[in-house]
Amino acid sequence: MIHPDDSGTAHGCPAEPGATTPVRPPAVSFADLRLPAEVLRTLGELGVREPFPIQAATLPDALEGRDVLGRGRTGSGKTLAFGLPLLTRTAGRRAEPKQPLALVLVPTRELAQQVTQALTPYAEALRLRMATVVGGMSIGRQVAALREGAEVLVATPGRLHDLIERNACRLGRVRITVLDEADQMCDMGFLPQVTEALDQVHPDGQRMLFSATLDDDVDQLVRRYLHDPVVHSVDPSAGAVSTMQHHLLVVHGPDRYAVTTEIAARDGRVLLFLDTKHGVDQLTRHLRAGGVHAAALHSGKSQPQRTRTLAQFKNGEITALVATNVAARGLHVDDLDLVVNVDPPTDPKDYVHRAGRTARAGESGSVVTLVLSGQRRETSRVLAEAGIAPTVTKVRSGEAELSRITGAKAPTGIPLDGAPASARPKNTNTPFRGLGTSKATPRGTGGKSRKTAEARKLAEARKAAQIRRGG
Numbered sequence: 001m002i003h004p005d006d007s008g009t010a011h012g013c014p015a016e017p018g019a020t021t022p023v024r025p026p027a028v029s030f031a032d033l034r035l036p037a038e039v040l041r042t043l044g045e046l047g048v049r050e051p052f053p054i055q056a057a058t059l060p061d062a063l064e065g066r067d068v069l070g071r072g073r074t075g076s077g078k079t080l081a082f083g084l085p086l087l088t089r090t091a092g093r094r095a096e097p098k099q100p101l102a103l104v105l106v107p108t109r110e111l112a113q114q115v116t117q118a119l120t121p122y123a124e125a126l127r128l129r130m131a132t133v134v135g136g137m138s139i140g141r142q143v144a145a146l147r148e149g150a151e152v153l154v155a156t157p158g159r160l161h162d163l164i165e166r167n168a169c170r171l172g173r174v175r176i177t178v179l180d181e182a183d184q185m186c187d188m189g190f191l192p193q194v195t196e197a198l199d200q201v202h203p204d205g206q207r208m209l210f211s212a213t214l215d216d217d218v219d220q221l222v223r224r225y226l227h228d229p230v231v232h233s234v235d236p237s238a239g240a241v242s243t244m245q246h247h248l249l250v251v252h253g254p255d256r257y258a259v260t261t262e263i264a265a266r267d268g269r270v271l272l273f274l275d276t277k278h279g280v281d282q283l284t285r286h287l288r289a290g291g292v293h294a295a296a297l298h299s300g301k302s303q304p305q306r307t308r309t310l311a312q313f314k315n316g317e318i319t320a321l322v323a324t325n326v327a328a329r330g331l332h333v334d335d336l337d338l339v340v341n342v343d344p345p346t347d348p349k350d351y352v353h354r355a356g357r358t359a360r361a362g363e364s365g366s367v368v369t370l371v372l373s374g375q376r377r378e379t380s381r382v383l384a385e386a387g388i389a390p391t392v393t394k395v396r397s398g399e400a401e402l403s404r405i406t407g408a409k410a411p412t413g414i415p416l417d418g419a420p421a422s423a424r425p426k427n428t429n430t431p432f433r434g435l436g437t438s439k440a441t442p443r444g445t446g447g448k449s450r451k452t453a454e455a456r457k458l459a460e461a462r463k464a465a466q467i468r469r470g471g
Contacts, residue, residue, distance in 0.1 A: 052077030138301035291412030
């Protein structure tokens with residue numbers, strides 16, 4: 001396993017003293033680095049004055065062409081940490097059709113689009129062409145973009161694999177490869193596609209791997225593909241972020257729906273996480289029927305829908321984003337100060353990445369997890385494994401304590417879509433999982449009363465037949 005506090009590694013193993021090139025001192029300012037004048041001018045125009053810690057630490061080595069292993073949660077400034085060296089070292093070269101010169105692999109469509117948007121101003125300043133290839137979008141247009149030629153390719157592993165299979169993309173001329181959020185790509189089952197791509201890029205090229213965690217399959221990638229990398233771990237885990245507060249709110253089962261609704265109706269934006277697409281859609285309908293400007297985000301939505309929903313959430317048109325873990329990574333929203341786990345995460349990594357949507361770039365934020373009394377022990381264990389010691393509070397809807405912690409308030413009750421709020425029994429503690437079912441409850445149990453009625457009718461019919469026969 002890779003220890004994130006190691007100052008350097010050789011093929012992923014902790015380095016012996018003197019086994020690697022010494023780590024360069026961090027940059028104090030962008031002007032201290034040998035960045036092109038066009039890049040420095042664009043940084044100034046965009047108001048980017050000083051490098052974030054991960055940028056200050058990694059840029060000197062990355063610009064020298066060294067392999068870099070960076071640990072930092074999303075929002076720490078990783079995109080420019082790998083993007084500026086990638087663009088600077090690619091500038092002046094021209095790509096042949098279908099043959100990019102630099103590759104950035106990311107796990108999700110949203111992160112691919114964010115990386116592209118963040119790097120485009122600098123790429124344009126250096127006259128570099130970028131192409132983005134992700135699932136859920138027209139593969140024909142992506143084929144055409146590669147055919148026209150693009151120096152920098154930002155891709156998700158699955159779609160890149162499809163393009164390689166179609167002979168629409170060849171990676172042999174790629175000399176700079178970046179794996180961003182490598183742990184999530186492995187967790188999502190993309191390891192075979194990632195290794196396929198790394199096996200095809202130029203063997204002597206530069207590799208940079210950035211991840212929030214450095215373990216398991218990520219360790220395998222480092223050992224196999226990074227050569228004498230410099231390791232930088234400058235960004236703390238969610239549990240160590242001093243500007244992030246963690247709350248475990250113990251709710252009474254019948255009151256859970258009302259508590260969630262009041263939190264969603266707060267002034268300001270909120271991101272609410274649930275486990276299933278059905279649960280997300282159900283809660284979103286309920287919130288909108290109660291007057292909350294809510295929208296759903298999950299893998300069942302088309303890419304144009306997801307893009308539009310994110311844009312509306314970022315500009316404040318949508319104030320409550322209800323999502324599955326598809327939004328747990330690669331989602332950057334400025335000034336998002338509250339994340340709510342409506343369904344408690346069952347994996348420490350999920351908690352860390354959900355929490356990482358708030359308290360970004362030095363801002364403050366709160367992470368709230370709702371639990372029933374029976375879930376408290378297991379959820380506390382998960383949070384402890386994530387390095388979190390939350391403040392535990394019992395709350396009820398309408399109470400001042402709930403409002404103090406989350407800003408909760410009563411919704412307007414005015415439906416946004418012309419439909420009344422969906423009826424829900426007051427004495428239920430069913431989680432928000434689609435059609436009133438939980439993960440451990442088969443959907444068929446919901447039809448018990450209907451089956452009982454049918455059996456009663458059948459018994460009555462048999463009895464009537466017996467009477468007609470004189471039995």
